[in-house]
Amino acid sequence: MGFGVLLEVAMVVLPSPAAAGEPPTGAERPAVGQPFTLPEPIVLAPQVEELALRYREVFRTLASGDRNAAVGRAAALEMEALAADPRNAIEWLSQADAFLLGSYLAARPDCALPLAQFYQRLVLAHALQRRYPLFQRALHVADGLLVRMRLASSSQDERRLTADAYSGFAADLLTIPAPTRAAEMLDLGLELAPEDVDGNVALSILLLRDRRPDDAESRLDRVLKKQPGHREARLRRALMRAGFSADGRAGQELEKLATAGESDWIALVAAQERARRLLATGDYDKSIAFLDRVLERFPADSSLRVTLAFASARSSRRAEAYLAAQSALATKAATGEGARRVFAELPIRLLREQAARAAAAAETRLASLAAALDSVPSFPAPLEPAAPGSAGAPDGAALAPTGLGR
Secondary structure, eight states: OHHHHHHHHHHHHHOGGGGTTTTOOOOOOOOSSSOEEEEEEEOOHHHHHHHHHOOOOOOHHHHTTHHHHHHHHHHHHHHHHHHTTTTHHHHHHEEEEEEEHHHHHHHOOGHHHHHHHHHHHHHHHHTTTOOOHHHHHHHHHHHHHHHHHHHHHHHHHHHHHHHHHHHHHHHHHHHTTTHHHHHHHHHHHHHTTTHHHHHOOOOOOOOHTTTOHHHHHHHHHHHHHHTTTTTHHHHHHHHSSSOOSSSSSHHHHHHHHHHHHHHHHHHHHOOOOOOHHHHHOOOOOHHHHHHHHHHHOOOOOOOHHHHHHHHHHHHTOHHHHHHHHHHHHHHHOOHHHHHHHHHSSSSSSGHHHHHHHHHHHHTHHHHHHHHHHHOSSSOOOOOOOTTTTTSSSSSSSOOOOTTTOO
């Protein structure tokens, strides 16, 4: 099983402490969101206090603007805790940052965005190193922070910003890649900004990959209702339509895209698909006439020339077939392959603008995080030390208050 598959599996369950260090398995995702509160009453393990103090320094590094260093320090801290006590580490880590995050958000709600982006980067850091339990925990915290932003979005600007944050997280998840989880993020964001054309096209691509063609086409219909001339949405909807009809609505749409407007990857893919559908009907003369037209727009595309050679040979135009084949061999620029690659790739390009807006807004809100750090105490005094065998005392070997680094 490849890493991408394992990663999708890792997203569907929260790892139990006993499973720490192993890829999680199961059929259910945890509920999105995290309350960032500790149950009362609770007896806090000394390890939780130490972790909270060290997380606080991580957040100070983040507030200073050094995101890479903050992510690196947090990843190292969490790996250290997990290595020291695989059974209890996930619970301790969650208790430690739950108090801090809850306090910061209560003091300065607008610091949620830089914190959410921090945990998103931590998700990627753990995923790329295949640290499945820590990856899942960071994903759960990032989910919770986005939910807090979502619930607090009372103005149109804040809803738009929260939608951008969801899109940015989706773009990050696609780099791992985790397309199913990215689609969930996009769907949540589009509830806040349904007018986001690029987001809807991106989600339609992911829904089709997930074998949900009706939902994918519905998303494209929304786009075309708002922007009837949106060329990529027109292309993708035409290609979703069933059958190989050369003269139906889908075929006509492909011909329009291939022969009019910009000579870009959209037009080239439309030309390739239109030619393929014409060939499937056996109407080789019509295929040749169409290919002659589009080759004027894409003279460097070898795939169209190969198709022309095939159609000419089937219609007994041997000399034309030979010339087309020789031209295809002489063509060096494989523009058709590049167009196909853009068409088939995960839609990160469609989410870059939203991600950039969220990142810029997070930069301006680091000052709010710094203010929250200054106004919130490091950690509350523990209620009582946990007695051996008590409900709050962890099982197994416990770390000393300063023993995470041993």
